Amino acid sequence: MEKKVINFGYSVTRDRQIDFDANNRDICKIVAAAEPTINLCISCGTCTATCSAALFTDFSLRQIILLVRRGETKGLEKEISKCMLCGKCQLVCPRNVSTRNLVIQISKAITTARS
Amino acid sequence: MGKHVVVIGAGPAGLETSASLAKIGFNVTLVEKEETTGGHLKKWHALFPVLLSGHEALETIQKGLSSAVKIQTSTKITGLEEVNDYFTVTGHNGWQAKADAIVLTTGFQLFDARRKEEYGYGIYENVITSADLEELLASGKPLVNRHGNKPERIGFVHCVGSRDEKVNNLHCSKVCCITAVKQAIEVKQMLPEAEVFCFYMDLRMFGRHYEELYKEAQEKYNIQFIRGRLSESTEDQDGNIIVKVEDTLLGKPLRIKTGLLVLMVGMEPTAKTKSLVKKLGLQQVSDGFIQPVDEVLRSNCTEIPGVFVAGTCSGPKSVADTLADARSAALAVADFLKK
Numbered sequence: 517m518e519k520k521v522i523n524f525g526y527s528v529t530r531d532r533q534i535d536f537d538a539n540n541r542d543i544c545k546i547v548a549a550a551e552p553t554i555n556l557c558i559s560c561g562t563c564t565a566t567c568s569a570a571l572f573t574d575f576s577l578r579q580i581i582l583l584v585r586r587g588e589t590k591g592l593e594k595e596i597s598k599c600m601l602c603g604k605c606q607l608v609c610p611r612n613v614s615t616r617n618l619v620i621q622i623s624k625a626i627t628t629a630r631s
Numbered sequence: 632m633g634k635h636v637v638v639i640g641a642g643p644a645g646l647e648t649s650a651s652l653a654k655i656g657f658n659v660t661l662v663e664k665e666e667t668t669g670g671h672l673k674k675w676h677a678l679f680p681v682l683l684s685g686h687e688a689l690e691t692i693q694k695g696l697s698s699a700v701k702i703q704t705s706t707k708i709t710g711l712e713e714v715n716d717y718f719t720v721t722g723h724n725g726w727q728a729k730a731d732a733i734v735l736t737t738g739f740q741l742f743d744a745r746r747k748e749e750y751g752y753g754i755y756e757n758v759i760t761s762a763d764l765e766e767l768l769a770s771g772k773p774l775v776n777r778h779g780n781k782p783e784r785i786g787f788v789h790c791v792g793s794r795d796e797k798v799n800n801l802h803c804s805k806v807c808c809i810t811a812v813k814q815a816i817e818v819k820q821m822l823p824e825a826e827v828f829c830f831y832m833d834l835r836m837f838g839r840h841y842e843e844l845y846k847e848a849q850e851k852y853n854i855q856f857i858r859g860r861l862s863e864s865t866e867d868q869d870g871n872i873i874v875k876v877e878d879t880l881l882g883k884p885l886r887i888k889t890g891l892l893v894l895m896v897g898m899e900p901t902a903k904t905k906s907l908v909k910k911l912g913l914q915q916v917s918d919g920f921i922q923p924v925d926e927v928l929r930s931n932c933t934e935i936p937g938v939f940v941a942g943t944c945s946g947p948k949s950v951a952d953t954l955a956d957a958r959s960a961a962l963a964v965a966d967f968l969k970k
Binding site: 532579 | 886
């Protein structure tokens with residue numbers, strides 16, 4: 517017999533809190549091993565300010581770096597593909613973060629984790 | 632010269648002021664309420680940004696004292712009066728002295744973290760203060776939390792009792808940001824496997840080599856900085872401390888479990904400073920620290936000729952700044968007394 521779930525018209529909203537303990541931060545570890553300068557980012561936003569992709573879309577490298585560090589990697593694959601690897605961000609970074617390689621390493625780690 | 636200066640408070644500021652005054656040629660009496668000299672520095676393990684041992688620093692400062700400095704310990708000041716062209720200083724034990732000038736070096740007191748009740752100090756065993764951690768590091772004991780376990784995760788909370796109008800402290804205590812970075816590195820050196828987090832509003836790395844130490848903390852020790860102020864902490868069944876902040880750079884609330892939470896307590900003027908200020912009729916800044924007559928040009932002078940200030944009684948300072956301020960105060964006294 518098929519069970520029927522009554523639709524009351526309500527749903528449970530998942531909270532938007534970053535649950536640091538529950539999140540999987542392996543991607544961050546893999547990226548940091550390949551490109552340790554990820555740890556030097558101070559979220560100043562200069563990369564995003566100079567970014568051509570950020571000018572026309574809501575792409576933000578500053579935010580992507582933070583999301584990786586917090587283990588909030590859902591939907592990141594599509595987001596990171598907006599980067600055209602022009603490398604302008606690397607020229608302006610005050611902490612000498614190797615941003616271009618960082619984007620490559622994040623893409624790689626996400627693809628590896630998926631497969 | 633034969634002139635006599637009374638210096639009140641024998642922490643780093645009082646010790647250095649006295650030593651400098653004696654070198655210039657004055658007779659000095661250094662009065663201290665406690666049994667020994669050294670103030671807060673006695674309990675401090677290491678000083679930023681070079682991890683100089685607090686014990687060594689104090690020894691070096693004390694070596695500067697000569698026989699021209701008389702040390703009067705275990706004496707609480709009860710009377711301070713201006714009589715014609717000199718001052719009478721009286722202690723609770725009947726000690727009395729005539730002084731041609733007075734230097735107030737009454738220092739600071741640490742913010743009582745229990746006043747930020749929502750942070751859990753005095754309620755949860757694994758919430759400690761930066762001063763507690765410093766004592767623990769100085770003791771040479773292994774770094775374990777109050778349950779005897781090596782914490783896997785340690786959090787540092789910046790600005791506890793500073794920049795917070797809820798506890799009536801608008802001021803920045805200046806030294807806590809860099810102290811948190813220093814302590815985070817020390818903790819990571821002791822427990823390389825642990826994850827260390829700093830929760831901050833702003834990072835004020837203004838001093839020489841502070842920024843370098845901050846970068847080293849990220850580069851060499853992988854200490855993570857999360858921009859967000861702690862709203863409250865709670866305890867789980869195992870005695871871990873659950874921290875809730877907003878990750879303001881992502882715009883989302885964040886929840887994280889720590890085995891040990893360290894509150895970076897700020898500096899406040901002491902009750903003694905407040906009472907001496909009242910006795911003398913001196914001006915105070917609204918935050919309770921002593922207001923010099925001019926903060927830029929005459930930072931050691933008060934509006935009463937012959938009464939000077941040095942060190943943290945006029946506002947938060949590092950040990951390095953305190954020592955420089957103390958030497959500067961000695962010159963201001965000399966300038967006054969030669970007239």
